[in-house]
Amino acid sequence: MPTPSYHSAQLALDLVGVFVFALSGGLVAVKKGLDLFGVLALAVAAALGGGILRDLLIGAIPPVGISDWRLLTAAGLGGLVTFLYHPGVERIGRFVRVLDAVGLAAFAVAGSLKSVTFGMPPITSVIVGLSTAVGGGVIRDVLAGQVPEVLRRELYALPAMLGSIVVVLAGELGALDDWVLWGAVALVFGLRMVAVRLDLNAPRPLRTGQQQRK
């Protein structure tokens, strides 16, 4: 069992998740034609939203997303990188998906891990892991005015939930080590990428939510 202090794996997972969700949030902002400030704001909201939601749910006050300089720097940096070096618009769609899958994986594990170390019940830790993973993306999409990815895509929440279950089970069995954690990250990422691949070949239109609005 990890100690309740800010474990190094916890920090690494949080940093990875924050950075890639910042890129993902920034790219959605670029796609929506927002300016520098909009890109930074959406990047930070997408990056920190899931972790702040997690910390509110488990009573970790103040949330690390607004108290740890490293996470804030990673979020701002992700937004800035996106603004300066974002690829051509036609390549953005697929890239956002991959980044999203990395963030989903890192945050599912980081979220359930922190909930376990805070002594929450197993079922709570699974849901907290899932909420950490999908929360930032939901906030990003709601702010950008589109129906959240998690509602439009099959197998978006499921991989995150499975990863959280692995972490919680390992915690119950006293087997929570770095191997399990990074294995759970790989599991979530792998499952999500398979889903993305199958999605891309499916006949369903890419942006159902937006098309319904027109």
Add this chain to the structure above:
Amino acid sequence: MPTPSYHSAQLALDLVGVFVFALSGGLVAVKKGLDLFGVLALAVAAALGGGILRDLLIGAIPPVGISDWRLLTAAGLGGLVTFLYHPGVERIGRFVRVLDAVGLAAFAVAGSLKSVTFGMPPITSVIVGLSTAVGGGVIRDVLAGQVPEVLRRELYALPAMLGSIVVVLAGELGALDDWVLWGAVALVFGLRMVAVRLDLNAPRPLRTGQQQRK
């Protein structure tokens, strides 16, 4: 006065509210053309959102919505039932309204009751009851990309607020028993249904928010 422990009326009200808001959330998802996952996600968000908001506002960590198996099962079941047996699309609109009124009533009473048992000030308990009642629907509508029902419909929040006031007054007078609680539920439901009936006959178009977008 009920004890601060998880009172049986509290549980019954929470279960009823969770189940019917899950149906209501699921039906909105069906109407929006979302797939199985979208239906389940929107059902769970609508069902648990109000109670989680309540628990965050009164400091009940972790929120029961993410720690009690019975509520989670009721939410998932409501979503599944909607997906499998939803009535024809033309009948959905009115059915959502009735379910919404049941959930509104159960959650207004469950929310204000829990706030009273947590020793919150009377004014806080009234607002917490109202927030519990409208919170899930607001989250449902924001996620589904439509202007929340509570902003578009007269007499949506008012019945919930009146029901909460009844609970808070009964609590202040030391007269909180099951009769008062279920009476308050009936009051909220009755008022809301009267409003729905009048609404249906009113000249206003059914979906103002959506029409403005076109």
Add this chain to the structure above:
Amino acid sequence: MPTPSYHSAQLALDLVGVFVFALSGGLVAVKKGLDLFGVLALAVAAALGGGILRDLLIGAIPPVGISDWRLLTAAGLGGLVTFLYHPGVERIGRFVRVLDAVGLAAFAVAGSLKSVTFGMPPITSVIVGLSTAVGGGVIRDVLAGQVPEVLRRELYALPAMLGSIVVVLAGELGALDDWVLWGAVALVFGLRMVAVRLDLNAPRPLRTGQQQRK
């Protein structure tokens, strides 16, 4: 340093912010064609949303936005005033901006001040100040179905962040008095109004987010 009790400057700033954000929220509702209830609901959400978010982030349970009669009255009054006396629709756009700037300034200072008095770390207090300032407007815009102002406008978040930094620095230096607080309010308001003036002359269309939807 102010005492952790509900300081008079804190109350004044909260009241000013609540009232003007209620007007701003009400005017957005009027513009969207909502009825009396929609106007009141959006006014209250815009007015109290930022402060409730702040109190959740710093663990001030229950949030003053749902426990202090004066704030609730100010919010309701702002909504009612808007409904009864809102100016002609053609003058609303600019007026919302000015009110928004006043609320932004009052809430940036009120938010960072309360966070400092709750003993939060400096970086947290800056972000809490910013969140208090932009939170109500974001909630208002999301509920009204438009991309939040903070994502569409340059120099919206920046003045609020600078004002929060001034408050936090003064707190660190033990120099937090009423002069500093109201000076910080004037700074935020002044910077924001300069940005609004430049914005109005800029070639960018007034409502980018909405035009993209059409």
